[in-house]
Amino acid sequence: MTVVLSIPGPNGLRLRPWRQEDRRALVAAHRDPLLRRRLMTPLTDDAEARRWLDSQASGWDSATQFSFAVAADDDTPLGHVVVKVRAADTAEVGYWIAAAARGQGIAARALEATSRWALGTQQLVRLSRLDLLHAEDNPASCRVAEKCGYVLDELLPPAPPEFPVSGHRHVRTSGC
Secondary structure (H helix, E strand, C coil): CCCCEECCCHHHCEEEECCHHHHHHHHHHCCCHHHHHHCCCCCCCHHHHHHHHHHHHHHHHHCCEEEEEEECCCCCEEEEEEEEEEECEEEEEEEEECHHHCCCCHHHHHHHHHHHHHHHHCCCCCEEEEEEEEECCCHHHHHHHHHCCCEEEEEECCECCCECCCEEEEEEECCC
């Protein structure tokens, strides 16, 4: 299934499923030290990118994970937004923006478009709640969550090794 979403605002951004030809841009984005520190699965080479992209396609096929490239008007990937189905009616969202594209409001615009799709127009799974988790030492993600109507629901204790620092759980429901 191919889902393409327009992102309101300037620059003609859109969300589209990742493609194998995005490997080079994906590996380049993952060279950013800040991104590597925040991600669960940093990608260092073409083979890892290929496996990751196969996994994203598999998520679409099984309707368990909907992974979008945030694409510029020239189709270059600038970031990533994902909806991971976790339980009945609930999914977790996550995102990252490549270093060169940060600070332009792209994360909030992409997350908002994805959230509206996930809780409203998509017909693949029933969702009424989206959770957004981030490290407490990531105030930028906190601002993006709040800007997109995600309410701080819970402070999370560290859970090493995957989550070495405290975190936040923000929640958005279909009524918001």
